[in-house]
Amino acid sequence: MFCNQCEQTSRGLACNIAGVCGKSEDVSSLQDALIYALQGIAPVALEARRVGIQDEELDTFVLGGIFSTLTNVDFDPERIAALVHETVQRRDDLMERLRERAGAADFDHPSVRFVPMEDWQALAEQGKQLQFIQKLDTDEDIRSLKQILLYGVKGIAAYGDHAAKLGQRDAAISGFVYEALAALGAENLTLEDCVQAALKAGEINLRAMEILDAGNTSRFGHPVPTSVPLGYRRNKCILITGHDLLNLETLLKQTEGKGIDVYTHGEMLPCHGYPELKKYPHFIGHFGTAWHNQRLEFGDFPGPILFTTNCIQKPGAHYADRVFTTGLVGWPGIKHVAEDDFSEVVEMALQMDGYTKDLDAGSVTVGFARNAVLGVADKVVEGVKSGAIKHFFLVGGCDGAKGGRDYYSEFVSKTPEDSVILTLACGKFRFFNQQLGDIGGIPRLLDIGQCNDAYSAIQIAVELSKAFDCEVNDLPLSMVLSWYEQKAVSILLTLLYLGIKDIRLGPSLPAFISPKVLDFLVENYGIKPITTPDQDLAELLAS
The missing domain is CATH 3.40.50.2030 (Rossmann fold)
Structure with a gap:
């Protein structure tokens, strides 16, 4: 195992036994195999685009696949292994379409010919043998810049995936992602080549954030200054954390009129400022202070907890029985629910006591996005x-x-x-x-x-x-x-x-x-x- 993609990496160098985040060596190796498989799809997709084949569904799948390797998104080895196999199947299907359109095409990088082992444990060993990060380049500085590019692409994929769920897509974003994945396997790149690729990633990320902003504001309105209670009131309750506004809207709709209050945690706090979300009277307030304390905080919440996208730590064992994940998020032993059906979460909330008293703990104000400030x-x-x-x-x-x-x-x-x-x-x-x-x-x-x-x-x-x-x-x-x-x-x-x-x-x-x-x-x-x-x-x- 070799992983140094996050700030808390072991000893400030790299996690090489298990991730400080809780990621196992098998999961780390499977994620490397997934990125390698996605790398293999890149030159095929670029050549397909050149001859007029552009597959929007494939583009969205690739963004989601990359996003799943982000820190603390998916720790479920079986789910990751399934993504590897689907990636290779999609690569081969695209290759066949390319042959039908333009004849045989030759691709040099071995990732295009990658054949994953069927069993996830064997695939994990296969991923370990790739030594993906170490073999990005023999030159320390080129390898460093390729890592910066890779991690920048992971961020782009996260925002691009969120935007796509809201109907916002840009072919330039997925096109750059393919180019960047291909560049990771390129040889003889100069420092200047790598620096320009990293800056291009910055430009594309700005576009990804722009279309995500367009998706959020067109659906939920522009945020307005809003006071958000930090206490609670006596009632049944559900906590939602992560980043996904669409998941929050779905939860609010499915709890409407059921006598359940919805509280935010972490990056969900700003959602209280969106007009089309704040209109729900049971969207009541915010729970918790800092993510670094979430293991303790979540254990104190008297209702089920829904994780969307990545969070700072996986759930602690003392409250894992009331944690649900959705979307790309997955952890072994944690119940995963479909993004359009949170009925199991709602049912658990109805069975639990929830808050049995009121607490006024002050408030904070959110909603100072660009429209409000300007x-x-x-x-x-x-x-x-x-x-x-x-x-x-x-x-x-x-x-x-x-x-x-x-x-x-x-x-x-x-x-x-x-x-x-x-x-x-x-x-x-x-x-x-x-x-x-x-x-x-x-x-x-x-x-x-x-x-x-x-x-x-x-x-x-x-x-x-x-x-x-x-x-x-x-x-x-x-x-x-x-x-x-x-x-x-x-x-x-x-x-x-x-x-x-x-x-x-x-x-x-x-x-x-x-x-x-x-x-x-x-x-x-x-x-x-x-x-x-x-x-x-x-x-x-x-x-």
Whole structure:
């Protein structure tokens, strides 16, 4: 086993016995086999496109397959093995269609001829023998850049998969994914080739976030500022966590009128700001603070829990009997339910006691996506011109279980009173309930949304730069980001593609970045690791 795709990787180097996330060696090897099989489909799909064969269903399948290898999505070996076999079958079917259209085609890379073992245990051993990451390239720096490209593609696939479920697709996204998968197996690439591919991934990820934003807002409306209770009320209840708004809507519809309250956790919190979701009276509030504590928190929730997409840890044994997964998410021993039928979850909620008393634990405000913020842009601009607002901080990204993330809560608490903090993704749960007040009626802490709502943050920055007739890098704006998994990699690549500089990144730097590649990022983009809140604040405010 060799896996270093997330921030909490063992000893800051790589997990080689079992994943810190809980992933077994067999699952890791099966995921490598799946990526290898998907790599084999890429040149076939590219050649098919060249002769006019474009299969939208296949494109969506490939995005979902890649997404399933993201940290903490699917730990079920039988499900992953089934995906490997389906990938190879789809590859061979496409090959046959290609032969019928244009005659025989020759493909050099051995992944095109990959034949998986039938038994999942044997397939896991086959995946182990691939040594997929180690054999990406013999050159440390090329291998590092190929890993950055691979993990960026995993983030793109996550957003592209979400968008596709909402009817939003772009052939350019899947086309680039095929090109990137093919590039992973290419030989004699230069550093410049790999850097350009990584920046292209950033450009494509921006497009993926854009169409996901279009899917969310066209179906659920643009988020509006909304106060979300952090307590609870006496009633039956269900908790939903993850990222999938469509799953949440389905759950709200299927619990309507049944005397069950629905609570969010993690990245579902921003969903309370969407008009077409907040209209449900039983969509009651938010449960929990930080994802890093979810094992303890979930054990305290008195109802069933529905996991959608990836979360920071797999369920603990003491509450696993009331956990359900849906979509791509799968763990051995955990009940998986279809995305259009949550009746088992509802039935369990009706059988459980739920909350037996009320609790007022305050509230937080969400819904400051681009429409809401730009709707008061004149006040923001006036605040800057008058000197009431002197600095903006974007503090967001992933949360995680490893130490060092208290930096972000301390950083936010120490920001000066004439500054505004924009935040997004689950990293905000380190500080989302801090009471920071407002500046001229504008809250100092603005929750933009989920990790994919980095698109909204980018649009806000672009519009502010237009208002002040300057480049984004010239705004009094500092980015202090936390990362955990591969969607954070794709977002960072988007920021680099846009030319954003002087980003602070933590709590530790990715293990897959070689010293030479790190030097390149520092020299060309000014990326720096976080130090201490006091030191970083002093430097950022002085610049």
